[in-house]
Structure formats: structure tokens, C-alpha cells
Amino acid sequence: MASKKLYINGIVQGVGFRPFVFQLAARYGLAGEVANTSSGVRIHVEGTVDNIAAFCREIAAAPPPLAVITDIRAVDAPSAGHTAFTIVPSTERAAARTLISPDMAVCGDCLRELFDPGDRRYRYPFINCTNCGPRYTIIEDIPYDRPKTSMAAFVMCPECLAEYEDPASRRFHAQPNACPVCGPRVTLLDSAGTDVAADDPISCAAALLAAGKILAVKGLGGFHLAVDAGNATAVARLRARKRREEKPFALMTPDLGAVRRIARIRPEEEPVITSPRRPIVLLEKRGTQTIAPAVAPQNRYFGVMLPYTPLHYLLFDTGTASFTALVMTSGNISDAPIAIDNREAVEHLSGIADFFLVHDRDIYLRSDDAIVRHAAGRLRFIRRSRGFAPTPIFLHRAVPPILACGAGLKNTICLTRDSHAFMSQHIGDVETLETYRFFDLTVRHLEHILDITPEIIAHDVHPDYLSTRYALMREAPAKVAVQHHHAHIAACMAENRLEGPVIGLAFDGTGYGTDGAVWGGEVLIAGYRSFERAAHLAYTPMPGGDAAVREPWRMALAYLAGAFGDTLRQLKLPMLLKLEKTRMNTVLAMVQKGVNTPPTSSLGRLFDGVAALLDIRYTTSFEGQAAMALETAADPAEEGYYDTTWSDDADGRRIIRIAPIVRGVVEDRLAGVSAAVISRKFHNAVVRLFTVLCAEIRRDTGLSTVAMSGGAFQNAILLKELTRTLTREGFTVWGHTRVPTNDGGLALGQAMVAAATV
Ligand code: ZN
Numbered sequence: 001m002a003s004k005k006l007y008i009n010g011i012v013q014g015v016g017f018r019p020f021v022f023q024l025a026a027r028y029g030l031a032g033e034v035a036n037t038s039s040g041v042r043i044h045v046e047g048t049v050d051n052i053a054a055f056c057r058e059i060a061a062a063p064p065p066l067a068v069i070t071d072i073r074a075v076d077a078p079s080a081g082h083t084a085f086t087i088v089p090s091t092e093r094a095a096a097r098t099l100i101s102p103d104m105a106v107c108g109d110c111l112r113e114l115f116d117p118g119d120r121r122y123r124y125p126f127i128n129c130t131n132c133g134p135r136y137t138i139i140e141d142i143p144y145d146r147p148k149t150s151m152a153a154f155v156m157c158p159e160c161l162a163e164y165e166d167p168a169s170r171r172f173h174a175q176p177n178a179c180p181v182c183g184p185r186v187t188l189l190d191s192a193g194t195d196v197a198a199d200d201p202i203s204c205a206a207a208l209l210a211a212g213k214i215l216a217v218k219g220l221g222g223f224h225l226a227v228d229a230g231n232a233t234a235v236a237r238l239r240a241r242k243r244r245e246e247k248p249f250a251l252m253t254p255d256l257g258a259v260r261r262i263a264r265i266r267p268e269e270e271p272v273i274t275s276p277r278r279p280i281v282l283l284e285k286r287g288t289q290t291i292a293p294a295v296a297p298q299n300r301y302f303g304v305m306l307p308y309t310p311l312h313y314l315l316f317d318t319g320t321a322s323f324t325a326l327v328m329t330s331g332n333i334s335d336a337p338i339a340i341d342n343r344e345a346v347e348h349l350s351g352i353a354d355f356f357l358v359h360d361r362d363i364y365l366r367s368d369d370a371i372v373r374h375a376a377g378r379l380r381f382i383r384r385s386r387g388f389a390p391t392p393i394f395l396h397r398a399v400p401p402i403l404a405c406g407a408g409l410k411n412t413i414c415l416t417r418d419s420h421a422f423m424s425q426h427i428g429d430v431e432t433l434e435t436y437r438f439f440d441l442t443v444r445h446l447e448h449i450l451d452i453t454p455e456i457i458a459h460d461v462h463p464d465y466l467s468t469r470y471a472l473m474r475e476a477p478a479k480v481a482v483q484h485h486h487a488h489i490a491a492c493m494a495e496n497r498l499e500g501p502v503i504g505l506a507f508d509g510t511g512y513g514t515d516g517a518v519w520g521g522e523v524l525i526a527g528y529r530s531f532e533r534a535a536h537l538a539y540t541p542m543p544g545g546d547a548a549v550r551e552p553w554r555m556a557l558a559y560l561a562g563a564f565g566d567t568l569r570q571l572k573l574p575m576l577l578k579l580e581k582t583r584m585n586t587v588l589a590m591v592q593k594g595v596n597t598p599p600t601s602s603l604g605r606l607f608d609g610v611a612a613l614l615d616i617r618y619t620t621s622f623e624g625q626a627a628m629a630l631e632t633a634a635d636p637a638e639e640g641y642y643d644t645t646w647s648d649d650a651d652g653r654r655i656i657r658i659a660p661i662v663r664g665v666v667e668d669r670l671a672g673v674s675a676a677v678i679s680r681k682f683h684n685a686v687v688r689l690f691t692v693l694c695a696e697i698r699r700d701t702g703l704s705t706v707a708m709s710g711g712a713f714q715n716a717i718l719l720k721e722l723t724r725t726l727t728r729e730g731f732t733v734w735g736h737t738r739v740p741t742n743d744g745g746l747a748l749g750q751a752m753v754a755a756a757t758v
């Protein structure tokens with residue numbers, strides 16, 4: 001006989017861990033108890049040595065689906081003379097520091113019951129259990145307990161209560177437990193918000209979708225706007241009403257078979273799209289006629305997800321309509337936060353949606369769908385949100401309590417506690433009052449439910465970001481302004497558990513530099529505490545500032561002026577011939593006189609400019625559109641490149657000259673070389689340039705670790721080829737796999753820099 005205590009850390013509360021342990025103990029005939037503690041779960045077991053060993057093995061090998069075990073420690077303990085196995089009720093204090101589970105898709109067991117005519121929850125759209133369902137988005141307060149969730153409004157019926165109290169039930173302490181007798185209900189509303197009396201609102205909604213109507217559908221983390229993806233007229237109407245010209249719409253397909261009909265799915269992508277976290281996965285399109293072209297125009301990919309709420313499954317299974325895919329795009333107007341409240345949805349979306357499929361389970365905190373893709377052999381986040389937040393990033397060492405406020409676009413915030421970095425769900429572009437309010441709410445809510453009072457507040461050095469202003473307004477013992485690209489590299493170091501220093505390649509569109517210029521093509525020698533700017537793209541004027549971001553032709557003119565001077569007017573480039581002469585002259589005059597032309601070293605802008613020079617895009621309707629189109633255009637077989645050079649400035653920094661690249665592009669263009677070939681030669685030039693630069697910097701510094709970060713690494717050619725060439729040169733190369741490489745991952749780096757600075 002033996003007696004052991006086990007201490008288990010990770011996401012082990014609110015995920016059915018104690019009943020799992022209870023049943024496992026019963027199976028092995030062990031006595032003892034299991035209790036929640038402030039950091040996880042504590043188990044005491046008494047029984048035979050063999051059975052205890054098997055019990056421990058099984059906990060580690062097959063924990064409940066939503067559990068994440070970060071650490072198990074087993075120690076011998078004196079016997080307490082237990083005669084049975086019991087679950088110790090949790091105390092308020094113990095549960096306060098629980099790791100909260102993200103929202104998860106309906107599980108297989110619940111799905112079987114959903115479609116079993118004999119089950120009491122047959123076709124009940126809110127079926128869930130401890131292994132699935134809403135979590136983060138319904139929590140108002142801690143500890144995670146029904147009265148502190150938006151399920152508080154529903155009193156469990158005797159049958160549900162019996163399940164809730166039975167340790168042998170899959171619904172033991174499942175806080176959102178509900179059934180048709182006692183739980184939330186679905187209602188169909190018309191565009192004015194009036195109840196449409198329908199026996200089966202979901203069937204009715206499906207029929208309306210089949211008839212080409214636009215529906216606002218309340219989901220887990222907010223509303224979606226849905227239309228039949230096969231109906232070109234409906235998709236066009238949604239684009240017009242949502243005022244979203246070209247940015248791709250996400251799709252939801254009924255099952256994996258339907259995914260395969262519209263997109264190519266590689267073996268490594270299958271577990272991602274079917275995972276209970278249910279992100280949107282970018283998959284290569286198939287040449288198919290079933291999806292309206294306007295869903296993702298001029299794009300090689302579809303963003304596809306599988307149904308994740310019982311309601312989604314029912315919508316695809318009404319018998320009245322069948323869809324290969326539904327467009328399921330965020331329920332918002334242009335860049336406002338996604339709607340979550342029924343009344344708010346009707347108010348804001350009545351000009352877009354013809355009908356609303358709503359329910360009365362409130363969403364407390366909105367959380368957009370996450371977006372991922374497979375690139376360069378690994379899973380990459382484009383947006384880390386519903387299904388992932390608020391699971392922490394596990395750091396390699398403990399840091400003080402910090403709030404990092406992120407940047408301006410694609411904002412997320414980060415809160416730290418010990419060795420946990422909690423990244424928020426996607427907040428969005430913090431540029432409007434609505435988004436700022438959501439930002440503020442998310443900060444306060446996360447601080448509250450994670451029980452964190454920040455000792456340090458970290459923010460971007462950009463003085464005009466609303467996130468910076470928020471940080472400056474708040475009271476805190478210490479504040480740290482972190483340079484944007486330093487934060488990018490620190491984020492990459494943190495998620496890969498590096499101490500540094502490293503050679504940091506920070507490539508993106510925009511980041512405020514310490515000299516006030518717009519940085520974005522930066523080679524840094526960086527640790528957490530400080531960085532040095534080792535090399536960067538030569539400054540080029542951005543004619544009109546932000547206007548040059550939306551109109552890449554302006555950047556193209558600035559690059560041409562830099563490479564050709566006045567002779568650019570003689571170039572017979574198609575772009576120059578097509579441009580309106582007065583606008584062209586205005587912009588050239590701005591460049592010449594240096595009026596309203598902030599200098600930039602951004603690599604993102606160079607990609608934009610080349611896209612314009614190749615007549616791929618003169619203007620954009622969403623961030624990164626031109627650069628993405630340039631990547632899409634590239635001929636994968638081309639191996640040529642353009643020459644690149646740099647020169648040392650007074651401070652010993654290497655300044656990368658852009659003119660030779662631009663001259664190469666223009667010469668090829670005038671010689672009639674295809675845009676596909678030029679695009680790939682340009683990519684190759686950038687890869688070659690930074691590979692050679694890194695090798696030089698290694699000679700100077702002895703550093704052989706490279707960290708790559710910034711939005712430009714969403715470009716798969718850049719990511720893959722730089723990883724390949726640098727690895728071949730003997731570098732250890734790190735990119736992002738746990739947080740986005742774009743500004744959605746920035747707050748993590750800000751927090752790490754702040755921790756090292758104060
Ligand atoms: Zn379930």
C-alpha cells in the first residue's frame with residue numbers, strides 16, 4: 001500500500017478535471033480526495049503501489065479534452081486513512097487564480113445527443129457539457145461559477161441540476177448546463193427587431209438564407225453576418241451593405257467533405273480545422289463554381305471554418321435547405337467591434353441584415369473568430385482570439401504584474417502574472433470610440449478575472465495611438481514606452497523562450513521609430529532590455545503620409561524619384577502612362593520639396609510600391625492588400641534576383657539602398673518581363689539581401705540566432721525562404737507560432753521589454 005500527493009498545474013479547473021479524477025480513482029480502487037488550489041489541482045490517493053502508478057500515468061496521458069497540464073508533481077505523503085474518494089468543494093480564494101478555459105466547439109458526445117431523437121436535448125441549440133461549450137465569453141466574474149456567468153438568469157430544472165451535482169455525469173459542474181425546459185431559447189427577428197413567430201426559428205432561418213437573405217446570427221463570441229456563399233447576388237448585396245469592397249469573407253462549411261469540395265486541405269491542416277478551438281483556416285482554393293467569386297476576390301485562399309456551436313450544426317441540418325458553405329463574416333459595420341447584444345445588433349446591423357437569429361444567453365465579452373494558416377511547416381496565427389484566448393503563453397521565467405497595451409491596428413493586450421502571459425482576444429483597430437471602449441472594457445475585465453493589478457504599464461512609443469494615450473492616463477507605479485520593432489523581436493524571443501541577444505529581423509508596414517521616422521525594414525541587435533539598430537532600409541518619403549499607405553502608387557513614385565531623379569518622367573512605364581498628370585505632379589512636387597512626406601524605412605511600403613510598379617494594385621481597400629497581391633503574383637519557379645547594396649552611415653549602421661532594386665524592377669518591366677517573374681525576383685532579392693546582411697552582422701557580433709517578426713512575415717515566401725537560406729548559412733532561426741507575427745502579438749514583446757527595463 002502507498003499514499004501519494006499530486007500537484008497538477010495548468011488549465012485544470014472548469015474543464016471537468018475533478019470528476020475525471022474521481023472516476024479514475026474509482027476505476028483503480030483508490031481512496032483519497034481531489035481539491036482545487038490557487039494554482040491548479042491537488043490530489044491525495046491511497047491504494048496499491050501499482051494502481052497509484054497506473055492512475056498517475058493515465059492522468060498525464062489522457063486528461064479531459066479541455067485540460068492543459070503544464071506540470072505534474074507527485075510526492076509521497078503520510079496516509080490520512082481515507083476510506084473513500086471525495087471531491088473537496090472549492091473555496092472562493094482557491095478558485096480566484098484559476099486559468100480560465102477558452103470557448104470550445106460542441107463535443108462529439110453532445111453532438112450525438114443533439115441528433116438523437118430519443119435524447120431530451122434532441123435539437124436543442126445550447127447543449128453543452130464540461131468538455132465543451134462557452135467559457136470565457138460568458139464569464140462576468142470569478143470564481144468561474146454559474147451565478148457569475150450569463151447563465152445566472154436561467155434556473156436549472158431538476159433533471160439538469162441532478163446532472164450538475166453528479167460526479168459521474170459529463171455535466172458535473174458544467175456551468176452553462178441547460179436543456180429545452182430550463183435553458184436559453186432561439187428567436188427569429190425581422191430587420192426592425194420584431195419577433196417573427198416561427199415554430200422552428202432555425203429551419204426558418206435556413207430557408208431565408210437559401211432564398212438569398214442576409215442573416216445576423218448570434219454565435220459564441222458575437223454576431224456573424226451570414227449569406228449563402230453560392231449565391232453571387234446575396235454575396236454582392238452583403239458587400240455593398242457592409243461597405244466592404246474586397247477583403248475576403250470567411251466561410252463555414254457543414255463538414256470536412258464540403259471543405260474538400262471548395263479547397264485543398266493538406267494532411268497537417270486537417271487536425272487544425274477540426275480542432276475544438278475551431279479557428280478559421282486559410283486553405284488553398286480549388287477551381288470551383290460553387291462559391292461566388294466575390295467571397296474572396298483575387299485571392300488564392302479561402303478562410304474556412306467548421307460549425308462550432310450546436311446552433312451552427314442545426315442551421316446546416318434543417319432539411320429545408322442545403323449549403324456547400326455559408327459566408328460567416330463578423331457582424332459589424334466596417335471596423336467597429338463585432339456586435340454581441342441583441343438590441344445593439346438590431347440597432348447597428350438593421351441596415352445590413354434582413355433577419356436576426358438571436359438567443360437570450362448573453363455574451364459578456366466579445367471574441368472574434370481566430371484565423372490561422374499553415375506556412376513554412378508550422379501553424380501560424382493571423383489572429384489569436386476565440387478558442388485560444390485567454391489561454392496564457394507560458395514564459396520561461398516569472399515576470400512582475402504588467403499590462404502591455406499593444407499598438408494601434410489589430411490590437412490585443414497582454415497581462416502577466418508569474419510566468420504566464422495572458423494575451424487578450426482580438427480587439428481590432430483602436431481608432432474609433434467604439435473600439436476604444438471595447439479595448440478599455442477588455443483591459444478592465446481581464447485584470448479583474450485574472451486578479452492582476454499591474455505594477456508596470458507598457459505601451460508603444462507612438463504618441464498618437466489611443467492605446468498609448470490610455471497607458472499614459474492610467475495610474476501605475478511605472479510606465480515603459482517600448483519601440484515598436486523592439487517589441488516585435490521581444491515577442492518572438494519570448495514565445496520561443498530565448499534570452500538573447502539575437503539578430504532581429506523586424507519587417508512590417510508601420511512602426512514609430514525613436515527618431516520620429518516611420519520604421520519597418522529593420523535589422524536589430526536586440527535583447528529584452530535594449531536594442532541597437534544595425535541596419536535598415538534607406539529612408540524614402542511617404543507622399544501624403546497615411547495616404548501613401550492607402551495609395552501605393554504614391555510610394556511607387558517616391559521610389560522612382562529616388563532611383564531615377566527627374567528622368568523618371570521619360571520612363572515608358574504603364575503605371576506612369578495611366579496616372580493622371582496633375583495628381584502625379586502634385587505628388588512629385590511633395591517629394592521634391594519634402595512637404596507632408598514623413599520618411600519611412602518600411603519594407604511593407606516597398607512591397608506596396610513594387611505592386612504598383614507592376615500594375616498589380618495602385619490603391620488598396622484594406623491593410624496589406626497590395627503586398628499580398630504581389631506575393632500571390634510571384635512565379636514559384638523563378639530563381640533570379642536583383643542586386644542589392646548598402647552603405648555605412650555616420651553611426652556605423654548599414655543603410656540598405658533601394659534604388660538598385662527599383663532600377664532592376666523597372667528595367668525588367670520595360671523589357672516586357674512578366675509581373676510574375678519580376679515579383680519573384682524581387683522576393684528573392686529581399687531574401688538574399690537579409691541573408692548576406694545577417695552573415696555580416698554575425699561576423700561583427702558573433703551572434704548566430706535570428707528572430708523574425710512583424711506583419712511582413714505573413715508573406716509565406718519571405719518566411720519560408722528566409723528560414724531556409726539562414727538555416728543553410730548556419731543560423732538558428734525563430735519565427736512566430738504562438739502569437740501572431742503581426743501587431744496582434746506585439747503586446748507580449750512590450751511586456752517582456754518592460755519586465756527587463758524596470
Ligand atoms: Zn459536450
Ligand code: ZN
Nearest residue numbers: 157160179182
Ligand atoms: Zn434543464
Ligand code: FE
Nearest residue numbers: 508511711743
Ligand atoms: Fe508592426
